[in-house]
Amino acid sequence: MHDVLIIGGGNAALCAALMAREAGASVLLLESAPREWRGGNSQHTRNLRCMHDEPQDVLLDAYPEQEFWQDLLKVTGGNTDEELARVVIRASSSCRPWMRRHGVRFQPALAGTLHLSRTNAFFMGGGKALVNAYYRSAGNLGVQVRYDAPVDSLELADGRFVAAFVKGERIEARACVLASGGFESNREWLREAWGRNERGEWPADNFLIRGTRFNQGVLLKHMMAQGSDIIGDPTQAHCVAIDARAPLYDGGIVTRVDAVSLGVMVNREAVRFYDEGEDFWPKRYAIWGRLVALQPGQIGYCVIDSKAVGRFMPPVFPGVQADTLPELARALGLDQHRFMQTLNDYNAACRVGNFDHTVLDDCHTEGLAPAKSHWARPLDLPPYYGYALRPGITFTYLGLKTDARARVHFGGVASENLFVAGEMMAGNVLGKGYTAGVGMSIGTAFGRIAGSEAARAALKKADHAVA
Numbered sequence: 001m002h003d004v005l006i007i008g009g010g011n012a013a014l015c016a017a018l019m020a021r022e023a024g025a026s027v028l029l030l031e032s033a034p035r036e037w038r039g040g041n042s043q044h045t046r047n048l049r050c051m052h053d054e055p056q057d058v059l060l061d062a063y064p065e066q067e068f069w070q071d072l073l074k075v076t077g078g079n080t081d082e083e084l085a086r087v088v089i090r091a092s093s094s095c096r097p098w099m100r101r102h103g104v105r106f107q108p109a110l111a112g113t114l115h116l117s118r119t120n121a122f123f124m125g126g127g128k129a130l131v132n133a134y135y136r137s138a139g140n141l142g143v144q145v146r147y148d149a150p151v152d153s154l155e156l157a158d159g160r161f162v163a164a165f166v167k168g169e170r171i172e173a174r175a176c177v178l179a180s181g182g183f184e185s186n187r188e189w190l191r192e193a194w195g196r197n198e199r200g201e202w203p204a205d206n207f208l209i210r211g212t213r214f215n216q217g218v219l220l221k222h223m224m225a226q227g228s229d230i231i232g233d234p235t236q237a238h239c240v241a242i243d244a245r246a247p248l249y250d251g252g253i254v255t256r257v258d259a260v261s262l263g264v265m266v267n268r269e270a271v272r273f274y275d276e277g278e279d280f281w282p283k284r285y286a287i288w289g290r291l292v293a294l295q296p297g298q299i300g301y302c303v304i305d306s307k308a309v310g311r312f313m314p315p316v317f318p319g320v321q322a323d324t325l326p327e328l329a330r331a332l333g334l335d336q337h338r339f340m341q342t343l344n345d346y347n348a349a350c351r352v353g354n355f356d357h358t359v360l361d362d363c364h365t366e367g368l369a370p371a372k373s374h375w376a377r378p379l380d381l382p383p384y385y386g387y388a389l390r391p392g393i394t395f396t397y398l399g400l401k402t403d404a405r406a407r408v409h410f411g412g413v414a415s416e417n418l419f420v421a422g423e424m425m426a427g428n429v430l431g432k433g434y435t436a437g438v439g440m441s442i443g444t445a446f447g448r449i450a451g452s453e454a455a456r457a458a459l460k461k462a463d464h465a466v467a
């Protein structure tokens, strides 16, 4: 029998597997994806958010605990568990030497609109390189990995893990870590969670999934049915406005359009609907998917002029280009008259001061609803560009309630040998909202805790069995 069974094959699962193995446990990791698609959403990532009190290798200046905490408090609107959030924040300051030991390399942030060089450490080669490094290290340490191994149910006894089932095969272990992601890839569940809106639309039918197709929420649903304590609202998710031409799954980061704060966003009726310059893009990009989801037809159009070009990361698909704004409206299929009214109102309302996209500058609108609070400049330099955007789900926040030891709970009672990490418990820290890089901070912190705790539970149990 294995000491520790890890269910999932992304960052949280791999951190847990490595920690459990380092603690001396025998480890089997079950990944539902085939080898070439291993690594879940983690393969699409680029960075993690790290607390630090002074400049550290790739990180500039300082990003103290209190500032990280305040950022989290702000984006979640207080819908977070402070104890667990602080566990994540503190762990983010000390995890990088451990990550390096397992082959992860870091690089400074690239230029662009994401203002992240102080707060986020970027993975050299992105999440794919991180995942590959962890699998390599796990293999070298003797962690057994099985691909094409989707777990569909667990055998539990009074809140204790006994065994997992993969295509009818029963696999026993002394302890188990659940790290099989959210339910973002399950379109039926998303449809059910979002329901039908007042216009009779099923908004989720127009969602695209930015990451893996394998996070179907099978174990999340199973654990709910088994009576484990649940946290989070099924409609809350990290949801970005992405290029409407993106594929249904695995479009990754290149389909994101980071130009919103540099231009204006209009809906299908050619009307603006939110302040594009409310705050820095890393603190706001994850609200735009939801904002677009609430618009008719779940579509929005980001419009920029040539002044914005070169100031944001170029997306993979080129924008629709036109030499005049009316021409752009026609090319985007928008009502030209309404579009021009919206753009003329916006242009006339701009009060341009000292434009600086790296600070919350004084370029704003006056007498316009909704306002654009920063970076407001008239769109007047051709050619103009437009991008049709759809809600792109990154990951859902519904998950298992846990504690600082990553234990799964049943009716308020902690399991002795069943632990949870990553997206499957991220909702404890992220009740709503998001700040860039915190997903990997949560998965790394809780993956490592869950792996250590699982090893401890398993080895204690093995000792008892021998005694």
Ligand SMILES: Cc1cc2nc3c(=O)[nH]c(=O)nc-3n(C[C@H](O)[C@H](O)[C@H](O)COP(=O)(O)OP(=O)(O)OC[C@H]3O[C@@H](n4cnc5c(N)ncnc54)[C@H](O)[C@@H]3O)c2cc1C
Pocket: 007, 008, 009, 010, 011, 012, 013, 030, 031, 032, 033, 038, 039, 040, 041, 042, 043, 044, 045, 046, 047, 048, 049, 149, 150, 151, 152, 179, 180, 181, 182, 210, 211, 212, 214, 215, 216, 217, 218, 219, 251, 252, 253, 393, 394, 395, 421, 422, 423, 424, 436, 437, 438, 439, 440, 441, 443
């Ligand atoms: C495009 C994109 C970009 C992102 N960029 C960043 C970033 O730069 N920084 C950041 O912090 N976060 C980022 N995120 C979010 C980040 O990916 C997640 O927060 C993090 O990867 C979650 O790790 P995880 O291990 O919990 O989930 P995942 O990495 O998704 O792993 C879940 C694993 O479980 C497996 N699985 C699912 N069901 C089963 C089952 N029944 N049995 C067995 N295995 C199963 C899956 O195949 C997968 O391997 C990004 C996400 C996407 C989609």
